[in-house]
Amino acid sequence: MKNKKLLLCILDGFGIRNETYGNAAIKAKFIHELFNRYSNTYSQIQASEEYVGLPKGQFGNSEVGHMTIGAGRVIKQKIDIINDAVSSRSIENSDVMINIRNTSNTIHVMGIFSSGGVHGHMDHIIWAVNYLRRIDKKFWLHLFLDGRDVSYNSAIDDISKAINTCKIKPEEIATIQGRFYAMDRDNNMDRTSIAYEAITKAIGNSTNDFISAIQNSYNENIYDEQVKPIVNTLYKGSSQEDIFWMLNYRTDRIKQILSILQNNNYKIINMVNVTNKIDSNAQILFPEEPIKETLGEIISKNNLKQLRVAETEKYAHVTYFFNGGREEPFKGEDRTLIASPKTTDYSTCPEMSCKQVKNAILEAIQRDQYDIIIANFANPDMVGHTGMYDATCDAITSIDKCIEEIYNNLEDYSMIITADHGNCEQMYTEDGEIHKSHTCNPVPFVFVGDDAYDFIWRDIKTLADIATAILKYFDLQNPTTCLES
Numbered sequence: 481m482k483n484k485k486l487l488l489c490i491l492d493g494f495g496i497r498n499e500t501y502g503n504a505a506i507k508a509k510f511i512h513e514l515f516n517r518y519s520n521t522y523s524q525i526q527a528s529e530e531y532v533g534l535p536k537g538q539f540g541n542s543e544v545g546h547m548t549i550g551a552g553r554v555i556k557q558k559i560d561i562i563n564d565a566v567s568s569r570s571i572e573n574s575d576v577m578i579n580i581r582n583t584s585n586t587i588h589v590m591g592i593f594s595s596g597g598v599h600g601h602m603d604h605i606i607w608a609v610n611y612l613r614r615i616d617k618k619f620w621l622h623l624f625l626d627g628r629d630v631s632y633n634s635a636i637d638d639i640s641k642a643i644n645t646c647k648i649k650p651e652e653i654a655t656i657q658g659r660f661y662a663m664d665r666d667n668n669m670d671r672t673s674i675a676y677e678a679i680t681k682a683i684g685n686s687t688n689d690f691i692s693a694i695q696n697s698y699n700e701n702i703y704d705e706q707v708k709p710i711v712n713t714l715y716k717g718s719s720q721e722d723i724f725w726m727l728n729y730r731t732d733r734i735k736q737i738l739s740i741l742q743n744n745n746y747k748i749i750n751m752v753n754v755t756n757k758i759d760s761n762a763q764i765l766f767p768e769e770p771i772k773e774t775l776g777e778i779i780s781k782n783n784l785k786q787l788r789v790a791e792t793e794k795y796a797h798v799t800y801f802f803n804g805g806r807e808e809p810f811k812g813e814d815r816t817l818i819a820s821p822k823t824t825d826y827s828t829c830p831e832m833s834c835k836q837v838k839n840a841i842l843e844a845i846q847r848d849q850y851d852i853i854i855a856n857f858a859n860p861d862m863v864g865h866t867g868m869y870d871a872t873c874d875a876i877t878s879i880d881k882c883i884e885e886i887y888n889n890l891e892d893y894s895m896i897i898t899a900d901h902g903n904c905e906q907m908y909t910e911d912g913e914i915h916k917s918h919t920c921n922p923v924p925f926v927f928v929g930d931d932a933y934d935f936i937w938r939d940i941k942t943l944a945d946i947a948t949a950i951l952k953y954f955d956l957q958n959p960t961t962c963l964e965s
Contacts, residue, residue, distance in 0.1 A: 484851070491511075492794055492862070494861075495902020509880060510887075511924075514887070526922055550774045589619055590728075591622075592623075592663070602642070654682075678711055694707060720745065748761065751765050770803070826862045827871035830875035831859065834878050835878070859879060894928060933953060
């Protein structure tokens with residue numbers, strides 16, 4: 481076991497698709513050469529839907545993908561848990577909902593108004609509206625537009641339909657803005673401050689016609705993700721006694737806005753645990769314990785050294801999510817954090833920080849002190865989300881060169897190449913429209929190393945199978961009892 485060393489490379493958003501039209505992933509010539517060269521251990525594996533604990537038809541995402549790889553088993557995801565609680569109405573009997581019923585404070589409902597299902601779902605917002613109406617509570621809505629996990633311009637139709645069917649009334653909406661401002665996760669606090677000023681102080685483009693305001697934004701080629709804050713003329717800002725209820729259930733893109741609200745002494749309700757600091761002063765509807773016996777924990781318990789490497793856009797995924805919702809590193813776990821470029825549009829710098837990630841991996845290999853290195857390359861996903869095909873091809877070419885250089889300098893390490901979900905392999909719809917969201921396509925898995933271990937990797941069918949195989953590779957005892965389904 482001492483001589484076995486492994487590099488796990490997760491190519492974020494790199495799916496497999498036979499069709500070549502709009503398929504940026506095929507630009508990874510060297511990576512595909514490795515798939516052919518190591519065909520005994522190459523497979524296309526599932527990373528979406530029920531294979532990673534999501535509803536049928538729901539594509540995978542970075543949180544779920546990394547959590548599933550790290551847990552080594554299928555974990556029922558938050559969207560399903562919340563859907564079940566809403567459907568059964570069991571959520572209404574929780575202490576948090578009882579507190580909402582008993583309060584006289586105004587409730588500010590915040591969340592992504594999208595059918596994408598990655599960070600939240602508009603159905604949950606509509607449910608909250610119905611519930612608050614039913615118990616006769618004063619409330620305001622703060623809607624975050626998506627444009628990444630759904631079509632880039634779908635919000636205008638979604639909001640129009642919701643208003644026309646009275647699922648949401650215009651006078652209930654306080655603010656509308658793109659997720660670019662309200663859901664930044666890379667410490668661009670100027671964006672978060674703009675979102676905060678709109679939500680709490682009613683600073684933004686004032687209107688009593690949200691649909692026209694969104695259309696005006698489209699006319700300026702500013703689409704859902706980057707729509708600047710729009711504020712209802714009736715809304716005059718929040719009171720310090722008001723309660724802010726965040727309906728998004730994925731944590732990485734709500735930390736900043738929640739932190740600034742909390743730092744200004746607002747009361748907060750969250751669907752899920754976010755961070756220890758935020759949770760200590762918030763009400764949680766669906767509290768959870770970190771997932772135990774993850775790959776990282778078992779590696780640590782066996783006194784092996786591990787390194788996590790990623791740029792900031794995906795840093796939480798190879799640490800917090802990979803460790804099953806644990807913020808603190810395990811014993812023997814080091815982390816290398818590399819800043820993502822400061823830009824409003826990753827299509828302008830499609831390499832992002834992949835060269836720095838590659839250099840950090842090579843330095844770690846040369847130091848020869850880690851048994852396993854777990855690394856994420858962010859740009860297939862992040863540039864894929866821009867919808868810019870040529871830029872995404874450049875992103876793929878850049879990581880392809882990085883993987884080739886790593887391969888040529890692996891020394892005593894073997895390497896696994898896989899992905900957490902699809903994205904860059906489908907940049908256009910069948911109708912030729914820009915496609916910016918994730919996909920349900922399979923992702924690659926290939927073991928690059930000594931063929932004496934080929935038998936370990938042949939039965940991998942889903943992301944959930946990877947951790948158990950890695951434990952077998954390291955000759956750790958009874959890995960299947962550690963990673964129970």
